[in-house]
Amino acid sequence: MLEELLTTLTSRQRDAVKHVSGPLLILAGAGTGKTTTITGKIACMIKVRGIKPEKILALTFSREAARNMEKKISELLGQGTNVKVSTFHSFCAELIRDNSEKCGVSEQFTIFEEIDTAILIYKELGITSRNATLYSSTIAKAKDLNISIDKFNDYLKTKKESLLIFAEESIFEQFYTECKINLNTFHLKDKTQQKTLKDEKKKWQEFIGLYDEYRKYTDFIHAWETYEERKKTLNCLDYGDLNRIALDFLNTYGTAELNDTYTHIIVDEFQDTNYVQFELIKHLTAGEQNITVVADANQSIYAFRGAYSNNIEEFKKQFGISEKDVLSLDTSFRSTNKILRVAHRLISHNYPEDRKSECLLLKNCDANEGKNVVVQETKDEGEEARKIAEQIESYIKKGIPLKEIAVLYRTHTQGRQIRQVLQRREIPVLVKDDADYLKQPEIKTVLSYLYVLNNLNDPTPRGTEAWWRLFHYNNSLEDSDSVRIGEYVKKNKISFQEAIYHRLDKIGLSENGCITVKNVKKTIMVLSEKKVLDVSELLLEIYELSGIVRHLSRLDTMKTREAFLNLRNLHEMAKHFEQFHNRELFGFIDYLEVLDEMGGNPHLQGSRKKMR
Incomplete structure (x- = not known):
């Protein structure tokens, strides 16, 4: 099975598979066979290089990706292969449970979803649903970036010091109200009074702006503290806690045991790593720097879920990556050349001028040019849905199976409208979306x-x-x-x-x-x-x-x-x-x-x- 796989790989995929010792950065976009490359590399490490399966740790970002990777490894090596394939959070949760006493948590903790955080804040504090959702996402992002509640409190102190220039803390609220009244009635004063109070008006405006921000942070910190207290009574941890507690444990007790357990590390979707996860990776490779990361440079332009956009560059610096340690998978097994060229032109706009050369142009594996990309403009969502339905009907008439037709939409509202039109025309629909x-x-x-x-x-x-x-x-x-x-x-x-x-x-x-x-x-x-x-x-x-x-x-x-x-x-x-x-x-x-x-x-x- 492995031998058969190796013959189907591109030259760059084979280079990636054979690279076992030391750090390696694989730049791979969607459809370039990165999962095949990763699993082929793992199989080669075990079968050809004789590395014990239990010494390999593969980390990814979703349960589905982890299951898919495990399945492909089993297909290559057979059932019972002890390669550790895990999401970051599952790995951290297991590390914490194995060392719960040292981590200061109960072994039986449960994990809070982000929506649970929002609902708890909403119910405990009686604030608006919008603010509850905002607080929840801000707490999650702060934890991903290793920004503690203490740092928010420190920032709040600097805001208070700025406010104390204008008034004593005990009368902040009273002075704020007076400033608002003064500003709201300023237009009623004659021009002489307005001129006299010009500097005072600036002070009122400055205090109002400072106090609004001060209250905003005060309310947020109170919500965060209330959430942490309530979470503790429920014996729960959220995703940010898992990363942070695992990192704190490794900082306190060292990484010798973990480095002995895992000698070869593979990280998928590396562009999605946040600050804390990158610090964890450093600990995992403290013994030996046998690490392979797979990243999509196009996605690294964005800062998803607290990921920071320069983590690929940081990886190069941290592990002393040279050009020979970087492999770009430039062959697409999914899209035609015309689609790839259009996508490349669009995505290149996301890069600053000094980095446009990093935007890699992919080529179809079979040199398939394909058909032109069609841009169809419609006057509204209703016409858009009808046009999509008509296009699908034309595909059906040509004998194209329904399972080969997909519709991607940006918002749930669009999705509902398209689904309704298709259902009215009795076209079967399977929605790959659980939001509704x-x-x-x-x-x-x-x-x-x-x-x-x-x-x-x-x-x-x-x-x-x-x-x-x-x-x-x-x-x-x-x-x-x-x-x-x-x-x-x-x-x-x-x-x-x-x-x-x-x-x-x-x-x-x-x-x-x-x-x-x-x-x-x-x-x-x-x-x-x-x-x-x-x-x-x-x-x-x-x-x-x-x-x-x-x-x-x-x-x-x-x-x-x-x-x-x-x-x-x-x-x-x-x-x-x-x-x-x-x-x-x-x-x-x-x-x-x-x-x-x-x-x-x-x-x-x-x-x-x-x-x-």
Whole structure:
């Protein structure tokens, strides 16, 4: 298998595979066979160079990438190969658990997602969802850059010193209010007064600007401190904690044991490393500098997730990289030459003038020129969606399989519009995006059961809306019956639940309408007796008693498979909620409403989220 792979590699890939000792920088863009190169290199190190598998550590940034790498290594070397393939955060979490006492944490800690951070801050402090999300991302980025809360406090002290020039700390708020009033009424003064107060006006403006920033940082630091205290009581660590605590441990207790364990290090997606992760890499290679990093120079222009844009240059300096230690994979196995040239021209604009030569032009492996890139301009999103659908229909007529057609979109709104147009034209769609799964029909129906159960004793508009969705699930209730219920409620000025529970015989529904309402009420009655269950268990009961699972099981389409995946994700989300919050229905409803308000994505066990 390995011999066969080596014959298919390009000359540059073979050079990378054979380079075993010392540092190596591989510059590789998307579609250049970097995973094949990495796994081929690992296989060659073991099979040809005799390096023990357990001495090799491969680090990447996502669980999916790690699984893919493990799979390819197994295909080359067989099952049971003890190469350590891990995400940065998984590696740090394992290091911390193995040394929990020295790290000062409980071995049984759990890991907080960024959206959990935002929700905790939102609920604990009662601030706006926008600020909660902003605080959450700022805390994460600060930790990635090794900026501690103490450094923020130091900065706050300098701001306070600037404010003390104008007023004593005890009257900051009062003086701020006076300055605002003075500025707001300044236009009412005559020109002589305005001229006299010109210098005072500048002082008022300066103080207001300084105090606004001072309050902003004060509020943020308070939120961060509250978050850390609450997190500690929950025995949780966030992703930033994992990197920092692992680094602190290595700084305190040294790296001898780790350097003895791993003698060869490979880092994928190196351009995404942040400051703390780069420091970890230095520790991992303190014994021997047998390190290979794979980076996409085009992506290094951006500072994703606290990554700093010059980390490739820093790597060269740290490890004394010369030109012979840099390999550029310049062959694309994915795109045609015309696409590659267009992409190169566009991406080159991201580089400053003195670095444009670093923007590598890739070439197709088979010298395939391909067709011209077409730029289609439309007047609005609706026309754009229709144009995309028409193009897909033309591909289908040419016999191109659906699985070979993909649509990439920038925003979820665009995605929804395109999906709706395709569905209206009965073109099957599989969405590789979990952000909107809570808005899918099967999930909305399940959540409606939860909302109804939560509102039985104290009806709310949201509960009423949920009742309507249950009645109309699979078009069960006819429109004429819906109108009769609505008119009766409005005419008699009663609640929706009053009408369907106590006056159903007076509404004048059709026979089928009465059956539909009674069946839903019967299901609700059975489920209401199970409200004491944990919310994750209650969901399983709803899946069964509502008939949703039975209905989907009778079908075997791409859409139903996606629906089953959505139901599984909802259940995993409930389990995650129970781990960090509570197990009761009302708490889960509150959690859902906060998520909706924040526009956040819930934690999905089976999602493609990165564990960096």
